[in-house]
Amino acid sequence: MFYENPPDVYGRLSEHFESLSIPPVIHKVMAREVLDGRGQPTLQAELHCIVKGLEQHLSTVTMASTNLLMESAPVEKKEADEKERQEFVDAALQFIQGPITEAISGIGPANQGEIDENVWKILMKFQTEKEEEERKERERAAELEPPPPEPAKEEKTISPKGKKKLGSAKSSTVVMEEPKEPMLPGCNAACVVSQAVTLAAAKLSKIQPFEHIANLYSSQEQQEYELPLLMVNLLNSGKAYPGKQNLIKELLLIPKPGKTLRQSLKQLTAIHHQVGKLLFPKLGVPGLYVNDFGGYCPQYDRPEQLLDLAQEAITALDLTPGEDIFIGLNCAAHEMFDLDKGKYETAQGMLKLPDDMIEVYADLINRYPAIIALIDPLKKQDVEQWRKLCERFSEQCFIIVDKAYSRAETLLKQGFGELRSTAVSLKLQQMTSVSTITEAGKLIKENNAAVVISSVLGESPDSFLADLAVGVSSRFVKFGAINRGERICKYNRLLEIEDMLISQDRIKATVTFGFPVIKPPEPEETAEDENKQE
Known part of the structure; x- marks a missing residue:
């Protein structure tokens, strides 16, 4: 430091001793219900870390709320979706302030992969338990229900000419509506916590x-x-x-x-x-x-x-x-x-x-x-x-x-x-x-x-x-x-x-669109083509 001759000696000393301090670790994650841009309930998370022995609030993130329904969906489905969204937010609040905070406390925010993996494991554990409960519930319900009666056989009637009426033919392609992906209520906690950790790590590293x-x-x-x-x-x-x-x-x-x-x-x-x-x-x-x-x-x-x-x-x-x-x-x-x-x-x-x-x-x-x-x-x-x-x-x-x-x-x-x-x-x-x-x-x-x-x-x-x-x-x-x-x-x-x-002279200009090209496969040469070349 004598040779550096810094303008702020005490500031330089504080940086030196800071480098010797214990690395920052996550202390807790606080979460609350807020509103998104459509006035729908969503999650906001605050990440608190222990930095140089003191608790500091390092980041706040408000996540987007997911809307998977088509805009043309009927009102009944939209109402059910609103109810489900609220359930997901409520469950996520419990996850974040309970098992997730416990699982990631003491880990440095720089360990993004480890933190995201820990949160994912917690959610998968609850997902497995939920599926097991649903399976047992189905088994209990099946034991209580009497077996359904056998359907009566119907005789098929054939028209005299054996032909269908004009316009009765349908497309041979059977198209089924894609079922909605089952998701664990509260799984949205993973997204908001991950973003909060990223921002905290960037702040501690003093980079963008x-x-x-x-x-x-x-x-x-x-x-x-x-x-x-x-x-x-x-x-x-x-x-x-x-x-x-x-x-x-x-x-x-x-x-x-x-x-x-x-x-x-x-x-x-x-x-x-x-x-x-x-x-x-x-x-x-x-x-x-x-x-x-x-x-x-x-x-x-x-x-x-x-x-x-x-x-x-x-x-x-x-x-x-x-x-x-x-x-x-x-x-x-x-x-x-x-x-x-x-x-x-x-x-x-x-x-x-x-x-x-x-x-x-x-x-x-x-x-x-x-x-x-x-x-x-x-x-x-x-x-x-x-x-x-x-x-x-x-x-x-x-x-x-x-x-x-x-x-x-x-x-x-x-x-x-x-x-x-x-x-x-x-x-x-x-x-x-x-x-x-x-x-x-x-x-x-x-x-x-x-x-x-x-x-x-x-x-x-x-x-x-x-x-x-x-x-x-x-x-x-x-x-x-x-x-x-x-x-x-x-x-x-x-x-x-x-x-x-x-x-900072660190920007790289985009000159062209750079279309990724997918070309059709080249036709294979036949024996006749090879003979022509000879």
Whole structure:
């Protein structure tokens, strides 16, 4: 220290003795019920650590509440979902302030993987106990119930001509509605605790949260950071909205690579306001109403109407669609699929088979070259059509899967399998931890696909997702429209990160989209071909 000659001798001494102190450890996690951006109950967690012998409050996180129901779901299902959400919050509060705090107390916040693993084991233990209780309950009920009577045999009557009536034939494909995944009430505790630990560890390390997440994501220290491109909600339509068209649920704006985030946000915000100016003379004040994603919801009967409106707003600002601003479409194929008919209902009364859908998208992409992303264009069961879509358009368009891997744990457990896509959407929800997201991100990139970090419908005014997206080097972020506090805080955090990286000369520019290409397999050479070559 004599040779260093520090300007603050006592400050330098305090740093020296601090380095000799016992490493900080978790003391307790406090949790409370708060509200998300929709006024729904959700969780807030505070992490307290013992630092240099004293208890300190290091981080506070408010998590998003998960909404798995389709927007067009009946009221009865939505009411049941609200009741279940409250049960999950109540159970999570008990988990956090009981067994979870006991399990992670005394562990350093830097041990993210160990903490997430401990929390997961606790939840699995309770899940196993719950399943065992349900099994015993079913056995008791079966013992008390008398066996059902044998059904009477019915004689089949055959028409004289042995023919079915015209129009009575049905599709040979049997389509079953996908059952809701059973989840342990309170499992959402894992997500909020994991985020709180990440923020606390970053604070103790005196680095930014995105830097700490990058260290978790990669074993090598990252010198430069590439900011994700934006996917901003502009228009919403589909089964839950007025109008006949179901093909487009969300129309998203994507800026040209190479611009700063600040420049991109200014352009996208101007387009959002321009659409409002175009809708107001036609629809009045109702034309300015927005949904929970923040996008406008005009009544349209054809998908072209949404695309034309977006392009009109873009060109009105002297910007060129397909050059300055690009378009992404969230098709939400599982929502437009008619279970009774076994076909996609792209518009009221217009039914399409999976192979037909490829031509529907081909027509749109050819007529609107600005389209460079399709989210959930097909159901996950249509594996062959996903492959064909990727082979045909992956050189010019991201084919993004969202619904098939609704949780990152599902992707890690099942892998990619036969379902082909060029990008995967990841969300922090339910029991998904930060460790799970980082591991899923690695798996996605190992399979030559891009990562999209997406928000959920019940977002909270918390900016953690922005740091997560930068930390795992995601290609896109999908946070909704540029309005309302629960979304603006995330965009503002990205701006803050950009300014920080520019001032430190640590930002890496995104020059191109870099489409991950899936090529069709090359035809095998036959004996006849070999003879011709000879």
